[in-house]
Amino acid sequence: MKNLKGFMTAAAVAAAMLAFPAGAWAAQEVVVGGAISLTGRYSEPAGRLKDGRTLWVEEVNARGGLLGRKVRLVLRDDRSDPSTAVKLYERLLTQEKVDLCVAPYSSPITEATASITERYKCPIVADGAATRSIWGKGRKYIFGLVGPSDDYLRGAVEIAAKKGYKRIAIVNEDSLFSKAAANGAAMYAKKHGLQVVLKEEYPRTQTDFRPLLLKVKALNADALLGGSYFVDAAAITRQLKELNINLKIWAATVGPGLPRFTKDLGPLAEYVLGSTQWEPVPALGYPGIKEFIAKYAKRFGEKPNYHASQGYAAMLILEEAVKKAGKLDREALREQLTKLDMMTHYGRYKVGPDGFNSGKGLLLFQILKGERRLVWPEESQEVAPVVPLPAWDKRPTM
């Protein structure tokens, strides 16, 4: 009995010690909160987004915080699942009462959570969503940053057209962003008079693409374009080799743009084309791009990819809006985000009447000697694309 009493006293003291300082700080902290896919299918791009935001938080605190208050970033794991993300935002906005909201990663999850952030009138700069339809529903508290999904594969189509390749196969995950990317690719292909010989979707849970790829082979496609994320893009690349399928072009969204793609696939990643919003190439000429690349590389030991860059840019934009508003009031913040016109290392932020950052264009790179090199559009080109891709048996062995 005595022991129990002692234990309970100790527990109470411990609890008080834990809770009290936290409570005392909370009054002064600015809590920036959101859900993000720390694990699951989307964890690779989402993780880079998180790194970009983390860098900003560290910097903003070093320069005295936001409105003189310390910033704390709260990112809860939605496990790449939209319904989990919805619950998390509901909790962050009602029980945990975050001051500012940050967006989740991926279009499907942003689409799901946008209704929640809209309901609680918490403005977000959607740094992980590229699908225009999210902005086509009259929402007032969501602001775009990145170029539209429809344009992701445009560069690959244009290269194919220029090279005179006629037969295009398009495959995509059956979710919001990937669908839009695939439909965009099909649209551009038609515009250039190319023939879409296959357009097929696969479920989110797919890991085995071999039957689908056999179809691509049998249809004699010149180019394969994938509306993909990381897991699927990596698996398709691997299985193309396994089935000895030689394509003139293999271009995919998201996956190849992540540092882990080249790390995991090694020589298999060579020559893969990928769409990107931004690359760590100072020649892009945006203000502060060089400094951002250096800071990020110092902090995380690798060059930032476009997701990392977006995560950081969104926070800079939010910071600017808060400064202009002079307070954390959400309506004032919304107003500032609506009219803000700002250049960052990432490019220009200036939303249209629908809240979409319509000026942003896409780029295309190719992985050459383990590095992503910009190949499209021509004005940003670092090197000419190596197409057709060399056949598997003509490449140096691993």
Add this chain to the structure above:
Amino acid sequence: MAERTPGWVYAVYLALALAGAGLPLALAWEGFVGWLAQARSMTSLAVTLQVLASGILQGGLYAVIAMGLTMIFGVMRIINVAHGEFLMVGAYMAFVFFMMLLPEELHSLFTSNLGMAILGVGVFLLICLPLMFLFGMGVQRLLLNPVVGGPELTPLLITFGLSLILINTFISVFSSDFRAIPYMSGALVVGNLALGYPQVISVAVSAAVTGGVFGFLKFSRLGKAVRATAQNADVAMVCGVNVERIYLYTFGFGTALAATGGVLISIQLAFSPEIGGIYILRSFAIIILGGRGNYLGALAGGILLGVIEGFISFFVSQGSQLQELAAYTLLVFMLLVRPQGLLGGIADE
């Protein structure tokens, strides 16, 4: 007293029925037209052979997994819903061994050539199978033994609970990220056929394991006892078979077979703690197809399902979306038309 149903209710029924029948028909028609157009532009002997070969390779893997399930069902009359999770555990064991325990300099040892790669899988299995065999015996002893012979629903619910526990445990340990083992890539090219090395290795190992299981059941004393228990546990017991021990071994074997499937998946595809569901569904379809408790049936059913899936996703437009549908449809169709399965089930004797 029942009131007379007004006429408009029947009209609603009729409209719903028409809509219900019409929608699938319209979809089927569209699919059929698309199929005709696509099939005509793609079909050739070489391509058909490639699809067939890939289907058989895939089916071999399915067979190993389904065999474990059918063995457990045949002997114990337990539907092991956690079978897919046992498979997942096997895949993670291979992952831990390859990615965490094996020094990176030795990775290339397993990927340098076909012989070494097969040897590598052999090593995985030598480590993984005894552990999973013990794990299976533990599950049987601690969770299922108390309820064998009771209502059929109880073990089903227990294994269902176990599957959820395993999934969530693995999510908390390994996170729900997809993992992959950078195993040997590349293909064995024979004329127009390209057979991926991981799949070739997988089917070779499946064949060896399947052969081993058949030999064991057919010729060994213990194997005969297992078959006797499957046919009639009471009679087996009267003849001096220690039925409880047989249950223990059977569950161990079944679990090890699932884990074999897991190891073979880990060398060819990405996996996460939630992949079990994909394979348990197919395994159910396979054992219904082949005959419940029938080992040869599992082999035949597995290969058949692999081939059917291959052809569906190849020839039907949007076929990737329809693969799972194929398994479900086969399951229901077989239950209606030939419930004992193609080769007949032990359960129906």
